[in-house]
Amino acid sequence: MNMQSRVFRRLAMSLVAATVLSTVTVVTAREPFTKDELKAMDEKLTASAKRGYDMWYGARADMSSNGLACANCHPDGAATNPQTFPKYMPQTDRVMAFRDMVNWCIENPQVGKALDVSSADMVALESYAFYLHRGVAIDTGLQTRQTAGPTPKSARGLNVKGTGIGFDK
């Protein structure tokens, strides 16, 4: 390689490096979220999880025609294992997302009307179930006989004063 080629090569490498740095600069250009912004976002999620909790315990009448709610079989989200979805479910002979399983339960044990899978109410049910399982490793596709759900912070005794929302926040 002659001198001219070496110069061109260095110029090209510098250009690539500059481009990469420029890109990185763009990605990190946004200011970190402020405490107020984070608080506002957390409040939105909590509101959705609260709505999900209410629905889990029977607040939406059209989800059941026989009185059964999600919480009849899944108190504190036990035995839902949202972290294992999508997974193959024998009762439908297909791989299902968590929200599909929610609708299966609504239509079968609860004999109710399935939710629009893209609705805010479906997201609310997911918010509640996934919030309870935060920190649990994603294990997509896992078929297990595990039955216990997450351990709420007040698990060793009822939260007698109560948050009224059914999960530790």
Next chain:
Amino acid sequence: MADRIDRNRRQLLALTGKAGVTTLTAQAIGVNLGLVGVAAAQGKVEPFRFAIISDPHLYSGKDHVFDKQLEDAVSQVNALAKQPDFVLVTGDVAHQGEKDQMEKGKRILSALKAPLRSIPGEHDWYLDMGETWRASFGTETWSFDHKGVHFIGLNSILVPDFWTSKGLTPAQRRDWFMPLNSPVPGLWGCGEQQREWLKKDVAAVAPTTPVVIFTHSPLWDYYPRWNFQVSDSKEIRQILGKFTAVTAFHGHVHHTVYNKIGNLTSIGTMSTSWPWPYPPISLPFPEYQQNRADPANTSDGMGSAAIDLDAAGKAFVQYQPFAESLPPRLKNGFKA
């Protein structure tokens, strides 16, 4: 050893739905069972069988799936080749404590060939503080001696008054007991009045007499967040501490569970309505857990139980699931 239960599924299915045909009016719910005997004082047990049906949680209206499941449990018990001397219903007959729900339960259970005894659950109780339950099933605190065994039933779902100061209606008070993890009512138990009654009840019973006790919730600190406990279970175990052996049966948890604390062996029964999952704790005897219920099989995870007491007063427990819900450890029964 008593006869093993005939687990012929076809026999069960043939009987299913026929509950009500063989109603024996003389064995109507709430009548005096006439079981008081003198054998307990003699310290000798004449072997016999009793059965347990638990947590029917009946709703109002016709043809609810839980009606059929309670009828199936009644058919299971009536189909036992060796009939039980009596059947215990360990509470939560009426999901919302409504009169029509209680009457439906009484009607379905009246098809049992054997006499009935019952204790209340929280779902039966808090709409009218037990008034409708008592009218259907009698007193909630009782004991009797039968063939050498002392039987006790207690109301384990009592909590201090949280409703008066809040001005709650009866329905609002009842509704706070609907969620398993309801944060408002607090931990329930038997209370001082029943503990005093229990002290007097067992005072004259010989320590060698086998004792069998029924409560809706377990007599140990299983999982208080879901009220899987009796808040004064320690005091009750102390009152019963003089006995050589106490066998405690409970409902409420809707699954099989087992524990031993001192002289007390505790056994949880399946419901006839739906199976609760196991809570997120380590069980002292995990081998007594039933299988995870298949949600696609509406009969899975539920059933009744038959218990044979031998000459020593030891219990042999056989769960009778509606579907194949039991691991090998439990399939053929076990000594308590």
